[in-house]
Amino acid sequence: MGNPATGPAAEQAESGPRQRGATIAQVAAQAGVSITTAWKVANGRSDVSLGTRRKVQAALIDQGYRPRSRNPRRTRLIEFVVHELESAWVLELVKGVQQAARANRAALVFSELEGRVTPLDSWLTDVLERHPLAVVSAFSVPPEEHRKSLAAAGVPLVAIDPVTELADRTPSVSVANWNGGLAATRHLLALGHRRIGMISGPPDILCGRARLDGYRAALDSAQVPVDPELIRHGDFLVGGGLREARALLALERPPTAVFVGNDIQALGVYEAAREAGLRIPADLSVVGFDDLPLTPWMGPALTTIRQPLSDMGAAALTMALNIANGEPPPHSEQIFPAELVVRASTAPPA
Known part of the structure; x- marks a missing residue:
């Protein structure tokens, strides 16, 4: 036998205005479903079709409904x-x-x-x-x-x-992704670099865009023109860093430094530099982002932006x-x- 204080019947039986919003019966009426179905959706039951669940969810939000109590089946x-x-x-x-x-x-x-x-x-x-x-x-x-x-x-x-x-x-x-991109680029500018490449992440990923914006802001504040051919979009993987670093180093005027959107891509930049016969940092400076445990052990140890993961x-x-x-x-x-x-x-x- 179910708990008489809970369930669709108990919530239907409520009368008068509720402090928490509408009754489950009002939600069911708006969604055009049974009270039992509305109760299932409101209490996290999965045995309701996707289309019906969406209708009930819209009614729940519109009515401002909240379950009377936390689901007794909730696990830790x-x-x-x-x-x-x-x-x-x-x-x-x-x-x-x-x-x-x-x-x-x-x-x-x-x-x-x-x-x-x-x-x-x-x-x-x-x-x-x-x-x-x-x-x-x-x-x-x-x-x-x-x-x-x-x-x-x-x-x-x-x-x-x-x-x-x-x-x-x-x-x-x-x-603070934007601040991290700003700090990484300012560090390279302070060292005297002006041809600074940027290997970001996918263009539709929020953190990659913010780090790229920080890079641009640092160049703007130093009155260094942003060169579009120095900006590449990687995939936050080693292969993406390798591919985009090869493209940067193949330019007629390659960068003297690269800010990389994450440490994993920086591994690819290291490999591209090795292939090109370049030494880090004598010929190419590299800054990463994340400060993963592997970064102090890279050869040479990677300058990076630490986020406390x-x-x-x-x-x-x-x-x-x-x-x-x-x-x-x-x-x-x-x-x-x-x-x-x-x-x-x-x-x-x-």
């Missing part, structure tokens, strides 16, 4: 969504996420998107069936329909370094749990500072 699971697990960047985030989860006696469930930055509809169905406390998404953002479904089910979402602007102000944790992961999970406990953060976005770490890969131009 945190859904951690990543674009891929074979990433040194993700592994640093995992350290912080796991530490915070352990401190809060929560467990992690990993969802790998196999390189995609947007989950499939099947992912949403699986998540709703697991009834997690919250979802933390790293370098990947569920589409708007998924975000609405999670909100309707009372499952908060926090994004780490979201790949795109989020119009619905989904809470997020990131680093472990701290960012811990902050995102803590934020998600606080929201799940009814304690929304004072600001929807938490931005960590970006710090220049000078090592052996930069020097004045020859």
